[in-house]
Amino acid sequence: MVAKLFEGCPPRQGSLILDPGCGSGAFIQGIVRWSNQHEVAVPRVVGIESDPRHLPEARRGVAGLSSVAILNEDFLDPRKELFDYVIGNPPYVPITDLTIAERGRYRERYATARGRFDLYLLFYEQALRLLKPGGRLVFITPEKFLYVRTAEPLRRALARFSIEEIHLVDETTFGDLVTYPAITTIVNSRALTPTRVIFRDGDRREVRLPADGTSWIPAINGDSAPRSELTLADICRRVSCGVATGADAVFVTPTAQLPANLWRFAFPTIAGRQIRIGQALHSSHSILVPYGRSGDLLGEEQLGELGTYLRQPEQQSRLERRTCVTHKRWYAFHENPPLTDILRPKILCKDITSRPFFLADEAGEIVPRHSVYYIVPKDPSQLHQICDHLNSSDARAWLEAHCQRAANGFFRLQSHVLKHVPVPPSLANAHQETLFASAGADR
Numbered sequence: 001m002v003a004k005l006f007e008g009c010p011p012r013q014g015s016l017i018l019d020p021g022c023g024s025g026a027f028i029q030g031i032v033r034w035s036n037q038h039e040v041a042v043p044r045v046v047g048i049e050s051d052p053r054h055l056p057e058a059r060r061g062v063a064g065l066s067s068v069a070i071l072n073e074d075f076l077d078p079r080k081e082l083f084d085y086v087i088g089n090p091p092y093v094p095i096t097d098l099t100i101a102e103r104g105r106y107r108e109r110y111a112t113a114r115g116r117f118d119l120y121l122l123f124y125e126q127a128l129r130l131l132k133p134g135g136r137l138v139f140i141t142p143e144k145f146l147y148v149r150t151a152e153p154l155r156r157a158l159a160r161f162s163i164e165e166i167h168l169v170d171e172t173t174f175g176d177l178v179t180y181p182a183i184t185t186i187v188n189s190r191a192l193t194p195t196r197v198i199f200r201d202g203d204r205r206e207v208r209l210p211a212d213g214t215s216w217i218p219a220i221n222g223d224s225a226p227r228s229e230l231t232l233a234d235i236c237r238r239v240s241c242g243v244a245t246g247a248d249a250v251f252v253t254p255t256a257q258l259p260a261n262l263w264r265f266a267f268p269t270i271a272g273r274q275i276r277i278g279q280a281l282h283s284s285h286s287i288l289v290p291y292g293r294s295g296d297l298l299g300e301e302q303l304g305e306l307g308t309y310l311r312q313p314e315q316q317s318r319l320e321r322r323t324c325v326t327h328k329r330w331y332a333f334h335e336n337p338p339l340t341d342i343l344r345p346k347i348l349c350k351d352i353t354s355r356p357f358f359l360a361d362e363a364g365e366i367v368p369r370h371s372v373y374y375i376v377p378k379d380p381s382q383l384h385q386i387c388d389h390l391n392s393s394d395a396r397a398w399l400e401a402h403c404q405r406a407a408n409g410f411f412r413l414q415s416h417v418l419k420h421v422p423v424p425p426s427l428a429n430a431h432q433e434t435l436f437a438s439a440g441a442d443r
């Protein structure tokens, strides 16, 4: 990373380098080694670290070097001094690990503190703000900022800089700590040249990254082909995540063990792990649904045998321990299931998968659980056509280019991505016919 920082632009006398979140000073040591190898004086370096436990080691490592200062400060506090170089491995701290006060303070000060932000995005923003014109920055972070929605403000901010290189480094670089790290080299200048991407298999590609905050993954994956304007959202009445009960242990049971007196409340159900690539749809479990087919929660007096089952002390106390019951009936699902959409012919897919794979539920009786996404065509007669399209190599390539990555190279299918899958124009015609047909039926 130090070599990348100084590539084609070695530090001059008086150059000032920043290491925000310097920890015990690994990068500062790297700068000292680089200077010794190149037989130049160690440039001025400022390391900033908020955790005092790291300071003794960081300071010991640079003892006797008057050009290096290690400050015990919060890097995210307002600062003025500008730097010629920034190098860092910013902290990866999800919003859930921040106090409410910290979240509020950061949201006031940082454009990147949006949605479920992570601290490394804010480190990026502050570091870019402190980079002198022509200055260079090298950060190692999770690669997620290349595509997650939360990083849209950062991607928009980065459009004003030249992203010289994105180096997708080995997953094991930080042991188990970071999945899919990326080393990004940025220059504070207009982007005159394309960005060099170095892939994990050593492949290289020059790409032009979009400036509008949208995901960089399609450009990085070389997906520039013009696409059909029509998307899955246009031809479907719903693309959603399956049902969250908050207590599957109570509501879900192997169908073979389901007592006959509960059959009338039960629907076949499926979880993501039961969807297997290349295999037919098979439900071995049932879900007990305390809702009518119109999606309304049944009154307690309407529950009958289901009420008796749910009121067993162990079941009821389990249901009452769920956080959702503070504002819901004790036997309601964590989220109300939109049964009028769910109980229709639909397409199912696993939320996290090694390869996007779709199955049709022609009878429309399966209630998908939270680890399954379901896609309900507006026109049920298009069910298999849409399912075949989603399983086509075209749609798969699109999904693989646009989906977030989970661990081990798996893809995370999410409804906001699924909704944008381009679909062939031929599906639009049928959709319009259906629209006319249903308008007629309404009248």
Ligand SMILES: C[S@@+](CC[C@H](N)C(=O)[O-])C[C@H]1O[C@@H](n2cnc3c(N)ncnc32)[C@H](O)[C@@H]1O
Pocket (backbone or CB within 6 Å): 020, 021, 022, 023, 024, 025, 026, 027, 048, 049, 050, 051, 054, 073, 074, 075, 076, 088, 089, 090, 091, 092
């Ligand atoms: C991922 S570690 C990197 C440490 C070091 N740069 C390295 O690569 O070994 C991030 C460091 O940032 C520090 N840190 C977290 N929040 C900080 C803040 N607001 N200001 C300064 N340092 C912070 C943490 O204490 C931690 O040492």
